[in-house]
Amino acid sequence: MTGILNRGGAPVEPGCEVSVRRCSIALLLGAMLAALLAPAAHAVPAYTEYLDLPALNGDGEYGGGLHPQLPTTQPPLRAALTQARADGIDPARYATLLHQYWLVVATDNAAIDLEAWAPERGVAANSATFSQVYVNYFRLAAARSDLYWAGMAGIAGASFAAGFFDVGDIAGAVSVAGIHELGNAVADLLRATPPELLTGVPSDVTGLAALGPRLTAGDLAWYQTRLMIMQKHIFIDLVPMHEAYLADGLAGIDEMFAAGLLGDGMRVSWNGIDGGTEAGRADALAAMADREQNQIVADQWDVTSRGRDGMGRVLTYVTTVAGKPAVPGTRAPGVYAPVTVWSPIAAGAPLGLRMPLPAFNWADRETRWDYISADLLPRHLDLATDPARAVTVYREPFTVKLDRGRMLARLPDIIADLTTQWQVVPS
Numbered sequence: 278m279t280g281i282l283n284r285g286g287a288p289v290e291p292g293c294e295v296s297v298r299r300c301s302i303a304l305l306l307g308a309m310l311a312a313l314l315a316p317a318a319h320a321v322p323a324y325t326e327y328l329d330l331p332a333l334n335g336d337g338e339y340g341g342g343l344h345p346q347l348p349t350t351q352p353p354l355r356a357a358l359t360q361a362r363a364d365g366i367d368p369a370r371y372a373t374l375l376h377q378y379w380l381v382v383a384t385d386n387a388a389i390d391l392e393a394w395a396p397e398r399g400v401a402a403n404s405a406t407f408s409q410v411y412v413n414y415f416r417l418a419a420a421r422s423d424l425y426w427a428g429m430a431g432i433a434g435a436s437f438a439a440g441f442f443d444v445g446d447i448a449g450a451v452s453v454a455g456i457h458e459l460g461n462a463v464a465d466l467l468r469a470t471p472p473e474l475l476t477g478v479p480s481d482v483t484g485l486a487a488l489g490p491r492l493t494a495g496d497l498a499w500y501q502t503r504l505m506i507m508q509k510h511i512f513i514d515l516v517p518m519h520e521a522y523l524a525d526g527l528a529g530i531d532e533m534f535a536a537g538l539l540g541d542g543m544r545v546s547w548n549g550i551d552g553g554t555e556a557g558r559a560d561a562l563a564a565m566a567d568r569e570q571n572q573i574v575a576d577q578w579d580v581t582s583r584g585r586d587g588m589g590r591v592l593t594y595v596t597t598v599a600g601k602p603a604v605p606g607t608r609a610p611g612v613y614a615p616v617t618v619w620s621p622i623a624a625g626a627p628l629g630l631r632m633p634l635p636a637f638n639w640a641d642r643e644t645r646w647d648y649i650s651a652d653l654l655p656r657h658l659d660l661a662t663d664p665a666r667a668v669t670v671y672r673e674p675f676t677v678k679l680d681r682g683r684m685l686a687r688l689p690d691i692i693a694d695l696t697t698q699w700q701v702v703p704s
Contacts, residue, residue, distance in 0.1 A: 322360050322361070322364060323353070323356055323357045323360055324357040324358070324360050324361040324364075324366065324371060324374065326346065327346070327347060327357055327371060327373070327374040328361075328366070328370045328371055328374075329370055330343075330344045330346060330347065330373040330374065331344065331373065332344065332372075332373050332376060333345070334513075335510075335513060335514075336506070336510050336577070337396065337506050337507070337508075337509030337510035337511075337512070337513050338396060338397065338506050338509075339395060339396070339397055340392065340393065340394060340395025340396075340397065340398065341391060341392050341394075341395070342377050342380055342381065342391055343373050343376055343377050343380065343513070344373055344377070347373065347374065347377045348377075348381075349377075349381060349391050349392055350381065351378070351381055351382060351385065354374065354377060354378040354381060355378060357371075357374060358371065358374060358375060358378055361374070368532055368535040368536035368537075369535070369536055369537050371536065372536035372537055372538055375532065375533065375536050375538065376517060376533075376536075376538055379517035379518070379520050379521045379529075379533075380513060380516075380517045382517070382520045382524070383413075383512070383516040383517050383519070383520045386413070386416075386520065387409060387410070387412075387413035387416070387516075388409060388413075389406050389409055389410070389413070390406070393406070394406050394509060396502055396505035396506045396509060397502070399498065399502065400498065400501050400502075400505075403505055407505060407508065408675060408679070410434070410508055410512055411430070411431050411434040411435055411675060412431075412675050413516070414427045414428070414430040414431030414434060415427075415428075415431040415671045415672070415675065417516075417519055417523075418431055418667070418671045419668055419671040419672055421523070422661070422664045422667060422668065423550055423553070423558050424519065424550070425558050425559070425561065425562035425657065425658070425661045426515070426561065426562050426565035426566060426569075427519065428657070428660075428661055428667060428670075428671060429562065429566065429604065429653070429654075429657040429661075430511075430515075430569075431671065432602065432603050432604050432657070432660075432670065432671075432678075433602040433603070433604060433653065433657075434508075435603055435675065435678035435679055436600055436601060436602050436603045463482060463485050463486040463489070463634075464486035464487070464489075464490070467482075467483065467486050477618035477619065477630075478616070478618055478630070479616055479636065481590065481594040481597075481638050482594075482616060482632070482634055484587065484590055484591055484594070485591055485594055485595065485598075488587055488588060488591045489591055489595070492588060492591065492592075496585055496588040496592065497592075499584070499585055499588075500581070500585075500588075500589070500592045503577070503580075503581045503584070503589075506577065507573075507574045507577050507578070507581075510573055510574055510577065511569055511573055511574060514568070514569075514573050515565060515568070515569065515573075517533075517538075518530065518533055518538070518539060518543065518547070521533055522547055522550075522551075526551065527547060527548065527551055530543075530544060530547040530548075531544070542564055542568070543564065543565075543568065545560075545564070546560065546561035546564040546565060547561070549561045555662065558661075559658055562654065562657070562658065562661070563650070563654060566649060566650075566654060567646070570642065570645060570646055570649060571642060571646060575642045578593070578639070578640040578641075578642065578645075579640070579642075581593060581640060582638070582640035582641070589640075590638070590640070593638055593639055593640035594635075594638045594639075594640075596639050597610050597611075597635045597637065597638055597639040598610070598611060598634060598635060600639065602653055603678060604653060604656045604657045604660060605656065605659075605660055605670070606656040606659060607652055607653050607656045607657075608652055610635035610637065610639070610648060611633050611634050611635045612633075613635075613648055613651075613652050614635055614636045614637055614644075614648065615631060615632065615633055615634065615635070615636060616630075616631070616632045616634050616635070616636045617629060617630070617631045617632075617636070618630040
């Protein structure tokens with residue numbers, strides 16, 4: 278007979294089997310009841326590990342997002358944010374989490390792989406993303422005509438991108454084209470300049486003549502990396518706040534303000550855009566351009582200009598010589614502020630040298646801002662306040678804009694301008 282054994286191994290009588298089973302069930306129910314009545318263990322909130330994180334990659338120098346501990350997909354970031362808000366956590370404590378969330382939204386909407394966006398990996402790994410950044414600015418501007426800065430960033434950025442790819446082209450033929458040819462042309466013209474004028478020629482011009490012909494492919498690759506870092510830095514700073522505003526309006530901006538991600542000036546700017554007035558939109562354009570040039574990348578331009586044993590200065594000046602923002606009506610830097618040098622001669626009459634080269638270097642923050650505020654911003658306002666015309670410009674294929682700005686395609690004209698407009702003039 279099969280039955281239940283007691284602890285000693287002896288069989289339990291059939292009449293006792295039911296009692297044993299009842300005891301077992303009673304013990305099980307008792308254990309379950311005890312578990313239910315015990316104090317519940319509180320789950321650690323999902324956001325806890327994301328509080329008080331610094332933005333280690335806020336300057337855009339490396340791949341990925343702002344901190345390696347943060348996810349790079351929206352769902353976990355959104356869940357953590359939602360819980361932190363519900364628990365009344367001070368936004369300053371989850372600032373980097375909030376910034377990362379809107380950065381991921383921004384890169385997703387821009388079709389950019391944030392993990393793969395890594396300036397330190399070089400040009401080949403980032404060239405597609407480099408163009409996609411400007412395509413995204415046009416997307417924002419075409420969708421919302423009141424986002425003036427996005428439109429200007431796209432148009433001027435297309436010229437910037439053209440210069441970026443020019444550097445790559447020159448690197449492949451550095452002994453026969455581009456900067457070597459430009460430097461040699463300037464050197465030849467300086468040799469033909471009256472000696473009494475040479476002391477007044479800006480150092481950027483003489484540096485281009487002296488160092489330009491010795492440029493290496495390594496110098497060019499280094500410069501491209503510097504440009505990619507600054508591009509990512511601008512995106513990290515300004516595009517997330519655009520996405521926060523588009524998704525949540527001023528409430529999104531106010532949360533970023535409370536977190537310390539933007540200051541009073543930017544808050545006023547977004548209120549100006551939201552107010553729907555032309556004056557508010559124009560002021561926001563100027564404030565965002567000022568933030569971009571004089572806060573976000575100002576120090577990085579300084580570092581670039583001082584780098585590579587003088588070649589950084591040469592390359593930033595070449596950017597100035599060859600660059601012309603594609604905003605309609607904007608003058609090339611050398612037309613806006615050409616170099617003119619005056620020097621006395623023996624007879625006492627001044628002798629002048631006028632050359633079609635910029636009297637400033639794009640890396641220098643004060644003269645860069647003078648050019649932007651006096652020439653680029655007003656011309657972009659002319660365009661932006663004509664929405665139908667602006668949308669036509671924004672929706673032109675990016676590749677068309679890019680090809681139109683390429684320096685190598687324009688190099689014969691640039692050299693021709695140098696040789697025909699370099700003039701010694703009497704008073």
